[in-house]
Structures are given as C-alpha cells and as structure tokens.
Amino acid sequence: MSTENEGTAVPPAPSAPPVPVDAPAAPAPQAQAPQGPYGQDAQGQAPQGPYGQDALGQGASGDAGHPGASSSAPDPSWPPPPPPTAPYGDGGSGSGPGGWGSSYQQPAPKSGRGRGGLVAAVLVAALVAGGLGGGLGYVLAKGNDESTGSTTVSASANGGDVKRDPGTTAGVAAKALPSTVTIQAESTSGEGGTGTGFVFDKQGHIVTNNHVVADAVDGGKLTATFPSGKKYDAEVVGHAQGYDVAVIKLKDAPSDLKPLTLGDSDKVAVGDSTIAIGAPFGLSDTVTTGIISAKNRPVASSDGSGSQASYMSALQTDASINPGNSGGPLLDARGNVIGINSAIQSTGNGGFGTGQSGSIGLGFAIPINQAKYVAQELIKNGKPVYAKIGASVSLDDSSDGAQITDQGAGGAAPVEPGGPAAKAGLKPGDVIIKLDDRVIDSGPTLIGEIWTHQPGDKVTITYERGGKQRTTEVTLGSRVGDN
Numbered sequence: 001m002s003t004e005n006e007g008t009a010v011p012p013a014p015s016a017p018p019v020p021v022d023a024p025a026a027p028a029p030q031a032q033a034p035q036g037p038y039g040q041d042a043q044g045q046a047p048q049g050p051y052g053q054d055a056l057g058q059g060a061s062g063d064a065g066h067p068g069a070s071s072s073a074p075d076p077s078w079p080p081p082p083p084p085t086a087p088y089g090d091g092g093s094g095s096g097p098g099g100w101g102s103s104y105q106q107p108a109p110k111s112g113r114g115r116g117g118l119v120a121a122v123l124v125a126a127l128v129a130g131g132l133g134g135g136l137g138y139v140l141a142k143g144n145d146e147s148t149g150s151t152t153v154s155a156s157a158n159g160g161d162v163k164r165d166p167g168t169t170a171g172v173a174a175k176a177l178p179s180t181v182t183i184q185a186e187s188t189s190g191e192g193g194t195g196t197g198f199v200f201d202k203q204g205h206i207v208t209n210n211h212v213v214a215d216a217v218d219g220g221k222l223t224a225t226f227p228s229g230k231k232y233d234a235e236v237v238g239h240a241q242g243y244d245v246a247v248i249k250l251k252d253a254p255s256d257l258k259p260l261t262l263g264d265s266d267k268v269a270v271g272d273s274t275i276a277i278g279a280p281f282g283l284s285d286t287v288t289t290g291i292i293s294a295k296n297r298p299v300a301s302s303d304g305s306g307s308q309a310s311y312m313s314a315l316q317t318d319a320s321i322n323p324g325n326s327g328g329p330l331l332d333a334r335g336n337v338i339g340i341n342s343a344i345q346s347t348g349n350g351g352f353g354t355g356q357s358g359s360i361g362l363g364f365a366i367p368i369n370q371a372k373y374v375a376q377e378l379i380k381n382g383k384p385v386y387a388k389i390g391a392s393v394s395l396d397d398s399s400d401g402a403q404i405t406d407q408g409a410g411g412a413a414p415v416e417p418g419g420p421a422a423k424a425g426l427k428p429g430d431v432i433i434k435l436d437d438r439v440i441d442s443g444p445t446l447i448g449e450i451w452t453h454q455p456g457d458k459v460t461i462t463y464e465r466g467g468k469q470r471t472t473e474v475t476l477g478s479r480v481g482d483n
Contacts, residue, residue, distance in 0.1 A: 172275055176198075180199075181197050181224040184224075195213070203253065206234065206248045209245065210240055234249060244312065245375060262336065266367075270295060274291055276288045276321055276325060280324045296449075299448065301364075318363070322358045326342060327340060345362035386478065392408040399442070402446040415428060420476055424472040433469075456478075458476075
C-alpha cells in the first residue's frame with residue numbers, strides 16, 4: 001500500500017459530484033490506480049472497479065454490497081467493491097502524451113553558426129553589462145570614499161521580537177504539532193508506508209485513517225513518531241474500512257499527552273480557514289493552509305487493495321494535501337480538529353515522471369463529528385458500527401437518485417424483510433432522491449449520507465414511484481463490523 005490515501009470519488013451528481021481524498025505519506029510501493037472521480041486516497045491509490053455499495057449494507061444487484069446487515073449476521077455482500085471510474089480525474093494513475101510526467105525529448109542540435117553566434121552575443125552582452133556595473137560600482141565607491149572616508153554600513157543588531165498570537169497560523173501550528181505523529185506501518189512482508197495521526201486522549205489512543213495502518217493489521221509493525229523525535233511502538237485497537245477510520249494505541253504511552261480539541265464539523269462554513277498537518281511524501285510535521293471549499297462532497301476512496309471502498313460526505317479543502325497527509329488533522333482557525341485528511345483528487349499522473357500524484361487543491365476530509373463517533377466505538381468494542389436502511393441500491397453512475405434494485409447481492413432480497421426500509425414501505429424500483437434536506441443523486445451519495453448518522457436516528461426519505469414523489473420516515477438500523 002502506498003503511503004497516503006488519495007481516494008477515489010463517487011461519480012459526480014448534477015449538483016455535487018462524488019469525490020475521494022487522504023493524506024500524504026512516504027513513497028511506498030503502489031499499484032497503479034484506475035482512473036476515477038475525485039482523486040485517490042492520500043496514499044496515492046484509488047479504488048478500482050464499479051461502485052459497489054448499497055444503502056442497506058447489502059450489495060446492489062451486480063455490485064458488491066454495502067455494510068448493512070443486522071449486527072447478528074454479517075452481510076455476505078460486504079465488503080463492497082471499490083468505486084468505478086468516473087469523469088473526474090484518474091485517481092493518480094495513467095499517463096498521457098504531453099502531460100506532466102511525459103518523457104522529455106532532447107531537441108536536435110541546430111546546424112550552422114546560428115547557435116554559436118547567439119552564445120557569443122550573449123557573452124558579449126554579459127561582459128558589457130558586467131563592465132558597466134563594475135564601472136558604476138567603482139564611481140560610487142570612489143565618491144563615497146571621498147565624502148565619508150568609508151563604505152561600511154552598520155546593520156541593526158536585533159530585528160525585534162516577533163509575536164505570534166494564538167489565532168495565527170503559526171500560533172495554531174505551534175500548539176497542535178506536539179500532538180500529531182508520523183505513522184510508519186509495515187506488513188509482515190516488509191511493505192508499507194507513511195501516514196499521520198493525532199492524539200485523541202490521554203490514554204495514548206491515536207486517530208488516523210484505516211488505509212494508513214492497513215498493512216500492519218495482521219501481524220505487521222506499527223510505530224508513531226512525535227515532532228520531538230520520540231518514537232513509540234503501537235498496536236491497532238480497531239479499524240473501519242467503510243469509514244476509513246482507525247484507532248491505534250501507543251505502547252508505554254507518556255503521561256504528558258495533550259489531546260487535540262475536537263471542533264463541530266456541522267458548524268463549519270464554506271470559506272472558513274483551514275490548517276492541515278501531515279507528512280507529505282514523508283516530510284513529517286508539514287503545515288499547509290487553505291479554506292473550506294465545499295461541504296457534503298460524496299466521496300469514495302480505497303486502501304488500494306481493491307477489496308473494499310470507503311464512503312464519506314466529506315469536507316473539501318484547498319489546503320495542500322499529498323500522499324502522507326492521510327490521517328492527519330484538518331484544523332480550523334482556532335486549532336480545533338474539524339476533519340481527518342483522507343483523500344485527494346489528482347491529475348492523470350504524478351508529474352515530473354514520479355508516477356505518484358500530488359495536490360491540485362482538491363482535498364477531502366472525514367468530518368470530525370462522524371470520525372469521533374467511529375473512534376469511540378472502536379475504542380469501546382474494537383469494531384465499527386454502521387447505520388443502514390436495509391435496502392440494496394444501484395451503484396451505477398447516475399444523476400437521478402439512488403434506485404432500489406430488483407435483486408439483492410448473492411440472491412438476497414433487495415429490501416431486507418423486517419428491516420428499516422421494509423417497515424417504511426420502500427420497495428424495489430423506488431428511486432430515493434432526498435434524505436432529509438440533502439439531495440441524493442446516486443447510490444454512493446446515499447450511502448455516504450446514511451453513514452453520517454448513527455443507528456436509531458430517524459430520517460425522512462423522499463422517493464419516486466410510478467412518476468410520483470412520496471415521503472416516508474425511516475428509523476436507521478445497525479450493522480457491526482466490516483465483514
């Protein structure tokens with residue numbers, strides 16, 4: 001896995017196209033990612049394959065399912081396949097003639113005296129200019145000697161103290177950096193990458209992205225290094241592929257840990273200032289700034305394994321985020337964490353022949369309100385809990401809404417018997433176009449919106465059946481675990 005998850009985005013809707021993101025990490029072996037909508041995961045990898053999720057936790061017909069089975073019986077359709085290719089970006093893979101990273105062709109040398117003449121002319125001009133400059137310098141120095149007897153200029157011994165108020169970027173960074181870590185994850189085979197995390201509590205829990213630590217989940221090695229240089233071994237407490245959130249715990253954690261203050265991502269406004277901290281391309285403790293460019297972006301990203309996709313209703317920022325920033329905090333102007341940097345939209349290739357994409361000003365972060373809930377569940381139970389409606393929806397590119405399929409994944413019913421959707425009267429063929437006041441343009445968008453809620457929440461669903469719009473109230477169910 002590469003060092004950061006740049007994520008692959010969900011196909012764009014007429015009003016708000018789906019997008020992917022994550023943070024930078026030290027360059028690591030990566031598989032070439034397929035082209036897709038908004039970006040790749042911050043590790044430089046993007047999900048492959050068609051969108052494969054459903055709003056229920058069940059896979060749509062012909063697609064991989066989404067988590068949404070009852071907590072007692074894992075849904076066979078999970079994990080869902082990564083999102084499909086989309087018109088926005090290429091997820092960091094691919095190359096094209098004439099683009100960044102295309103090979104440079106040395107121009108053929110010109111014959112004749114044209115080039116030599118030009119060089120000579122340039123040299124003569126340089127000599128003339130040099131002579132002129134020297135002459136002027138001599139005249140000025142001579143005049144100075146005659147009038148003052150010295151050309152020495154006294155410089156101020158002290159430029160004055162610089163005050164950095166708490167609300168400035170420098171003030172926020174100085175306070176937040178000591179509570180961030182650079183994470184090195186390594187699998188049993190020696191493969192891995194770099195990501196970022198931040199202190200969640202005084203017990204030594206660190207919050208990051210699932211794709212940052214995925215390599216170390218099954219017997220691998222995990223370390224966390226603070227800006228002070230202190231390094232600690234760590235272990236994975238729990239991870240959620242669907243949410244792309246993970247919690248690790250420091251071994252022999254120090255007693256002076258200072259958790260970052262968590263903000264309220266629901267109150268974030270477009271145009272608010274943002275500060276991102278991470279380790280882009282392995283450059284630990286890097287600080288970048290920007291603004292909130294948009295909210296509620298439907299984004300799908302992957303850890304690069306091609307087995308599962310993550311869905312989020314993301315915060316979009318133009319703060320520079322690159323592979324290695326994944327898992328790092330996105331802060332507001334007061335230093336409160338408002339999101340976890342997770343994915344980026346990138347151009348077709350890495351540029352300059354690197355093969356790994358970088359920031360083009362389209363980064364995506366998991367809202368902290370959602371990440372906080374997930375992290376608390378992982379610390380408490382070691383497993384994620386997902387909200388679901390219990391209906392399988394199509395994950396095909398669409399701008400008309402999320403259609404409940406006629407057939408569920410693996411022969412399962414498209415509407416779970418006795419599930420939330422069934423109790424609300426939803427049927428196969430219904431097209432969901434709104435969840436509360438949020439417009440739903442596709443299946444992936446619906447999934448991302450459902451996952452911003454918690455099991456037991458009541459939501460109003462607007463859907464179309466037979467050309468007529470209807471509304472119904474759904475009490476969301478729950479699914480435990482990724483499998």
